[in-house]
Structures are given as structure tokens and as C-alpha cells.
Amino acid sequence: ETGVTQTPRHLVMGMTNKKSLKCEQHLGHNAMYWYKQSAKKPLELMFVYNFKEQTENNSVPSRFSPECPNSSHLFLHLHTLQPEDSALYLCASSQLGTGDQPQHFGDGTRLSIL
Amino acid sequence: DQQVKQNSPSLSVQEGRISILNCDYTNSMFDYFLWYKKYPAEGPTFLISISSIKDKNEDGRFTVFLNKSAKHLSLHIVPSQPGDSAVYFCAAREGSGSARQLTFGSGTQLTVLP
Numbered sequence: 575e576t577g578v579t580q581t582p583r584h585l586v587m588g589m590t591n592k593k594s595l596k597c598e599q600h601l602g603h604n605a606m607y608w609y610k611q612s613a614k615k616p617l618e619l620m621f622v623y624n625f626k627e628q629t630e631n632n633s634v635p636s637r638f639s640p641e642c643p644n645s646s647h648l649f650l651h652l653h654t655l656q657p658e659d660s661a662l663y664l665c666a667s668s669q670l671g672t673g674d675q676p677q678h679f680g681d682g683t684r685l686s687i688l
Numbered sequence: 689d690q691q692v693k694q695n696s697p698s699l700s701v702q703e704g705r706i707s708i709l710n711c712d713y714t715n716s717m718f719d720y721f722l723w724y725k726k727y728p729a730e731g732p733t734f735l736i737s738i739s740s741i742k743d744k745n746e747d748g749r750f751t752v753f754l755n756k757s758a759k760h761l762s763l764h765i766v767p768s769q770p771g772d773s774a775v776y777f778c779a780a781r782e783g784s785g786s787a788r789q790l791t792f793g794s795g796t797q798l799t800v801l802p
Contacts, residue, residue, distance in 0.1 A: 617792040679731035
């Protein structure tokens, strides 16, 4: 499925680096999400944007900073990460306000912190 | 404490037979349930969903059953095919909340043997 595109697919960075993850959705949805999936754990919701406004921040450390410039693009800015932040980061989008609609996911960015 | 649990981390089934994946939840406010399938190196792909006002939803080889009194959800795949081998996640959504957050289980690895 190419409706939600994430770049890069893989990222290796040191703890002092600054990098950004990018997500773009081509589905015309009005909500976008960042999830984290660590090994052997369920997907954890990090942030939710509804019509470009952040509506949820699930106690995520400030070293993760989201940005949603419009309803099609979502970024996750990374700064001074820790080794335990190594995980798969997934972006999703959905259409709100039209009944029960599923979230559609990108293929994720595999992040490794050295 | 996990609100959505998939107690079987793995399941092996012979090709042509039925696969039954199970999911239990604790939050009685969940009103919409979904199943996602995930192949390695790809994001989760939406498979099938069910609203809490129904007890069964069918789509081709896939059927989802909901037992609200038992707070139990199951996915039946029949007949199972080798291409169905993947990790299956169940997810649940609570009716309240501006962006309808999903809570995920930890997944079940299904292997369909030829």
C-alpha cells in the first residue's frame, strides 16, 4: 500500500545527533498519528494530529518533537535520543467524522540509536 | 496493564485448514474493533473490522466474531493459505476522544504450513 509513505526506511544515529522522520499521506485523510513499536511490545501511540492540531501527546519525552504543517505531512524531529528509543516508528492516517474508518499505516522507519 | 491482549504469541496451521486468532479486552467502552496483518519490513495493513453493535462481520475468507459479554474477539481465516503467514494484531477503539485512539494487542505470529 502506497497511501502512507515514510522516509527514511532505516536510520542509524548517535545520541547527540538531530534527525527527522517524515510521513506523507495521499489518502485525503484529516488525522495523522505517530506510533512506536518496540520489540515484543504492542504499538504505542505517541502523537495524534486532527486537522493539523495536536490532540494527543501520550507522555512522550520532549526529545521527540512532532510537526504537522498540513493535513498531508507529518514529521517527527529527534534530538538527544537514548538507546531505549531504538524501535520501529510508524505513521498512520485516518478520516475522522465519517463513521468507523480504519487507520492506514506506512511501512515505518527502523531507528537504531548507537 | 494491557487493555487488549493476544495471549497466543504464535500459531501454526496447515494449509486449507481454519486459523483462529483470539483477542481479549478489558475496557467496556471500546466500540470498534479491527484486525491488522503485518509482514516483515512492512507496516500493518488493515484487514477487517467490526462495530460493537454487531457480533459478526465477514469479508471473503476472513470473519471476525465479537462476544461483548465475554469481551472477546476472534478472527477466523478459512481456508488458510501460506500467504496468510504474518503477524496479526487486534486493535480496539474507545468511542470518546477527539481522534479515536486505537489500543493494540501485542500480536500473534501465524504460520500456515504448505
